[in-house]
Amino acid sequence: MTASSPTTVSTNGGTAYRTAEEIGRTPRGPRPLPPLGEQTEAATPPMVDTVLESGLRVIAVRRPAVPMVELRLRIPFAGTERLHAARAEVLANTVLTGTERRDRARMDTDLALVGGELSAVVDPERLSIGGSALATGLDVLLDVLADALTAAVYRDEEVAREKDRLVERIAVAASEPSVIARLALQRHRYGDHPFTKEMPDAAEVTQVAPSDVRRLHRGAVVPRGSLLVLVGDIDPETAIDAAGEALLGWRGDSSATTLPPLPELSGGDILLVHRPGAVQSQIRLSARAISRTDPRYPALQIANLVYGGFFSSRLVENIREDKGYTYGAHSYFEFTPHSATVLVDADTASGVTSAALWETRYELGRLGLVPPAQSEVDVARSYATGSLLTSTASQAGLCSTLATLAAAGLGYGWLREHPARLAAVTADQVAEMALEFFAPTAFTGIVVGDAEELAGQLRAIGGVVLP
Amino acid sequence: MAAPELHRFTLDNGLRVVLAPDRTAPVVGVSVHYDVGFRSEPEGRTGFAHLFEHLMFQGSESLEKLAHFRHVQSSGGTFNGSTHPDYTDYFEVLPSAALERALFLEADRMRAPKITEENLRNQIDVVKEEIRLRVLNTPYGGFPWIWLPPVLYQSFPNAHNGYGDFSELEQASLDDCAAFFDTYYAPGNAVLTVTGDFTVEQAAEKVHDHFGDVPARPTPARRSFAEPAPQAESRRVHTDPHAPLPAMAVGYRLPDPATDLAAYLANVVLAEVLCDGDASRLQQRMVHQEPLVTDISMGCGLFGAPLDARDPDTLTVTAMHSPDVAVDRVLTALDEEIERLAAGGPQPDELARVAARWASSLHREHDRITSRTLALGSSELLHGRAELATELPNLLGAVTADQVAAAAKCLRPDSRAVLTVPAAGGAQ
Secondary structure (H helix, E strand, C coil): CCCCCCCCCCEECCEECCCHHHHCCCCCCCCCCCCCCCCCCCCCCCEEEEECCCCCEEEEEECCCCCEEEEEEEEEECCCCCCHHHHHHHHHHHCCCEECCCEHHHHHHHHHHCCCEEEEEECCCEEEEEEEEEHHHHHHHHHHHHHHHHHECCCHHHHHHHHHHHHHHHHHHCCCHHHHHHHHHHHHHHCCCHHHCCCCCHHHHHCCCHHHHHHHHHHHCCCCCCEEEEEECCCHHHHHHHHHHHCCCCCCCCCCECCCCCCCCCCCCEEEEECCCCCEEEEEEEEEECCCCCCCHHHHHHHHHHHHHCCCCHHHHHHHHHCCCEEEEEEEEEECCCCEEEEEEEEEEHHHHHHHHHHHHHHHHHHHHCCCCHHHHHHHHHHHHHHHHHHCCCHHHHHHHHHHHHHCCCCHHHHHHHHHHHHCCCHHHHHHHHHHHCCHHHCEEEEEECHHHHHHHHHHHCCEECC | CCCCCCEEEECCCCCEEEEEECCCCCEEEEEEEECCCHHHCCCCCCCHHHHHHHHCCCCECCECCCHHHHHHHHCCCEEEEEECCCCEEEEEEEEHHHHHHHHHHHHHHHHCECCCHHHHHHHHHHHHHHHHHHHHCCCCCCCCCCCCHHHHCCCHHHHCCCCCCHHHHHCCCHHHHHHHHHHHCCHHHEEEEEEECCCHHHHHHHHHHHHCCCCCCCCCCCCCCCCCCCCCCEEEECCCCCCCCCEEEEEEECCCCCCCHHHHHHHHHHHHHHHCCCCCHHHHHHHHHCCCEEEEEEEECCCCCCCCCCCCCEEEEEEEECCCCCHHHHHHHHHHHHHHHHHHCCCHHHHHHHHHHHHHHHHHHHHCHHHHHHHHHHHHHHHCCCCHHHHHHHHHHCCCHHHHHHHHHCCCHHHEEEEEECCCCCCC
């Protein structure tokens, strides 16, 4: 190798540095981009997908890259009672704090000694318990999980303490702009449908009694309709047997509760939500979409990528890389049991919020009217295909992906066949999806920001309901 | 985990290269770590190292603006960069077919980034939006990494805000960019790390092809950022207009990992014994038994990962608490638990918990190719040994009770910083 010296050295303010212009060129000039090499396909890992006698579906996959095992349990956990969200939230925060055999510290210690962790979260659709451990500790991980599922006791003092912490955490969450915006969007889209109740009010949490939580556990923490996924340095057959054995005592007559269908979203005015003194606004738009099982989904997936679904999208290139209005703009799908929506978001300084909203709408219109060129479709397609590989390359990534797909009734086969579905999409199909699903008239949404600063311009561009 | 197979060599221009092949999944990771972070940015230019990181994505001699993103993404890959106190990293993770392409992209911007006035102004706006998003418009923005260092440290490099003041960001000029690039972005001041599905011969050849003719430039002598440890407790109040609950952060100085790695690692174990998991001492006492705080955490480094900076580095404790609990009650409980650990040391089962949890968390981290690539690269750059990233579980498992007790003795109230954040609206 030869190491040539810099072409020129100039003097800027007395020091010997090149200028920016000199730095940006070499004697040889621009070079061609190397072609892609040959792509190896991901090997299909050994796996077992079965339903236990209790009605619990268990998927176990061998992926031995590191000596760990990942675990995801998904229990459909919807409810329509007024205090359901508050009870569910308290349950999620206390289900791993003690059983007849173990107190809180014992649960943590038993897990820690096998390098293990378990945590529980709840949303309007489901209770999710996730964790991992050294693969040699799978039996302990399953034992602690089974103990919590079959014998969680919800001691009065643990419930009381976690309620206090929840009230404080809710206060913190409720002051975060992203949470404020999400709440406002959910209300604007779906009114008081249980789907919107992602976080209970502090006042509701204080009304939850330990007996409410125990009753909810008995009625709703049930195996039928639930899903367990294990991925790691395991033998799938042995792991399924171990799970079956450990969870033998987890029974229930009823099925886990799924969310009632959501009303279909239709377009409408954007609601301005006042947040006094905000220096930045949250733009959140949404429209109806289709589920992964719809044959049109791959074409819509590509249309979404071209709009705002990755960095090389029209929206990001416009409002970030050209105009500097935002640090990040995104568009993505939200899948629900029966359908899906597309969500568009960007956070922008108050002074440019209206301009950013205008450009965001403009790009929606343009996607249908000046549909993605073949080159845009090809970039988005390659990205979608490649991200299937990168997002499932780790045990944790594969485990979460399988849990998400299984909840939608899909399996590993869908993952393996999706590149072929993407490959078959034509630019015409993308154009059709763009015009139907990304029409500005199909969207509704909210803007959270300082109304004093925003109202004048938003009134002028129209389609916005002011407070 | 079996330690990954590591291969290293240095190009004639000084670029250090680490190759870590792993054929278990058909993906590759490529990262470049430059030996400059926000501790090195000039006075009057706070935030410049991070702003410059943004500019490195704005095109280079062979790549128009936006081309870098499109080439990575059209290869099915992802990318990012981040600015730390002592280094700046850039990375791509892609299907293995795109390995050469990623090397080309990194080499092109190492050789000849195209920095224009238009892109500089655009990225100043983008960075200001990033700061509004992460700091100015959100509760606990910048807590504690921006607000604690000026309480614990005196010198500009250690104490200043690495995100920067808007007024100073706005003054950044093309000449600042040129001087910064020529000073710090020389190939001899960087480490290239390549991980994943390739053969060593194939990757080494492509590395030579693309980086071999990046011209050598002088590399700056590494500055020491050392400063004396505080001789008293230093307290400061930070006003956060969005904070719904009071929060506090406590910072202690850590031993220099370059000269006393064992003492540094004893602090890693100490933080876990005190604060990791429901069975740890601080969680049991302060969150559940007394209870004083809603949440508490403790760890080496300002960003949650140990060994992510050279000396001086910070042991950080953060807590959120109810307005009814006075800051001094929280500090008293913390001091009592540290004294108890200094006097009696950790129990064998406490050390066993920490060792097993560390082993598994390192396995998980290394199973994600992004974090594996970045850990190998930053360990090689900062500590001269990529292996450190994989040896850490064993090193932590070997820390003794006496070492942890000795570490606890050094965490003295009269040599620390305490930052308090009152709840907005006046509640202490």
